[in-house]
Amino acid sequence: VIAMFVPSLSYRLLIGRPFVVTMVGVLYLCFTWRKLRCKTVAWPVLIDLCIAVTASTWIHCSWFLWALPVAAFFLAREWRAAIRLIACILVGVVLGAILTGHPITFLMQTFFHILQSASADVLARRQLVTELRPMGIDPVLILLVGFLLGWRSLRGGWHRGVVDNPVFILAALGWVLGFQVTRFWLDWGAPALTAWIALEIKAELRRQTGVFMLRRLGIALVGGGVFFLAMTNDFSSRWTGNLTREYLDSSKADMKGWMPEPKGIFYSNDMAFFYQTFFKNPHGDWKYVVGFEPSMMPKDDWDIYMKIMWNDGAVEAFQPWVKKMRPIDRLVIEQSKSAKPDIPELEWYYAAKMIWIGRLPQNKTGDAATTGTLSTTNVPEPLKTSK
Incomplete structure (x- = not known):
């Protein structure tokens, strides 16, 4: 149903990122919570x-967000289950932290990292990474849940427990909090809603078909084929x-000559560039x-980065980095091959699809550079923003 x-x-679920481990844990909890x-x-x-x-803490690192299902259990007044869940979470977080080899540093770093990211001084949410931005309203989900609730009511199966349970409440919590940060919905609310829908379909199948009926097999085959x-x-x-x-x-x-020299810096405003280049050149x-998280940047570079994002990557906003560059550094700007960045202080080379690399003049001949005018006159001033 979710696939459709x-x-x-x-x-x-299929792109192989660490959050899948947490989502699997959430699904397991949603299917076994009654025990x-x-x-x-x-x-x-x-x-x-x-x-x-333990696996979620060690691999995904968002151990503190396990407070969400705990909150859902308390809101559903499942006191005994909530206390047992807290015990499991405490044990798992401790074991996961130990597996990192630096448990205290790990717990402190991950906790303060999320605080720093969430409290980042940004003028617009689009300046944040995608998962920290707010999500929009998906009317399809609302219609889907409304249809399932309406169908249950029409067949006389409605009771308060359909929605007054930790699974539905966790889905609702993730959905509401997702309007502030999308990740609440993607990693927690969506798996819970998936489990709730599966349980609703299971209840209907039990009512209308036997376990070994060909009709049930046919429904499973059709569903699997659609998926x-x-x-x-x-x-x-x-x-x-x-x-x-x-x-x-x-x-x-x-x-x-176009990659940074030893101890040099790659200046870029794109985290995707970091991932694509770092893992291709691990040594x-x-x-x-900018690497795994912009909020970990030095303050002056963070301010420049935010100005670039605010101005949608306008080349004028890169000027503070251009002024900081040394001969061993490189600047990367993502533009098409026909649109060489208008920063004449640098020599430019179209190194890969949508990737221009700029460096300070090398005073060499015979290289692969597309050399810009080296005059520093008429250079646009960095764009300014007001808070």
């Missing part, structure tokens, strides 16, 4: 939850887009002005 109505959510409320301790479930939180078609099609080049991507490779002859002896 919200394909972006199902695709997110946490029993008077008899369900040790296998508790152990599995500890393992899930297969929805996930394997190349919508928006989601599976083939990387086939035409070009990466900077310091080992190639045509890149000689490169240079630094990146």
Whole structure:
């Protein structure tokens, strides 16, 4: 159902990023939470939850967000289950932190990192990474949930417990908080809603079909077929887009002199450039002005970065970085081959698809550069913003 109505959510599960570990843990919790409320301790479930939180903490690092399902359990007044869940989370967080090898540093760094990111001084949410931006309203989801609730009511199966439970409440919490930060919805609300929909469909199948009826098998085959078609099609080049991507490779002859020299800096306003270049050149002896998280940048570089983002990458906004550059540094601007950046202080080379590399004049001949005018007159001033 999710694959048909919200394909972006199902695709997110298949791109191999660490948040999948957390989403799997959320799904497991949503399908087994009733065993946490029993008077008899369900040790296998508790152990599995500890393992899930451990893996989530160690691999995804967003251990503090496990407070969301705890809040959902308390809002649903599932006191015994909430206390047991807290115990599992505490054990899992401690074990996950120990696995990093630096438990205290890890816990402090990840916690203060998210505080720093969330409190970043930005003028517009578009200056943040995609997952920290607010999400929009998806009417399809509202219609889907409304249809399922209406269908249950029409067949006489409505009761308060359909929505007054930790799974539905966690989905609602993630959806509401997603209007502030999308990640609340993507990593927590969406998996919970997926589980809730699956449980609703399961209840309807139990009512109308037996476990071993051919009708039930047919429904499963049709559903599986639709899911297969929805996930394997190349919508928006989601599976083939990387086939035409070009990466900077310091080992190639045509890149000689255009990668940063030892101890140099790659100046760029694009985190994607960092990921694509760092993992292609893991042993490169240079630094990146922006890497895993912009809020970790030095304050002056952060201010420049924010001004560039505010001005939608206007070349004038790069001028403070140009003035800071040394001969060993390089500036990267993403523009088409026909649009060489209008920064005449630098020599420019179109190194890869949509990637221009600029460097200070080398006073050499015979290189692959597209050399700009070296005059420093008539250079636009950096764009200014007002708060």
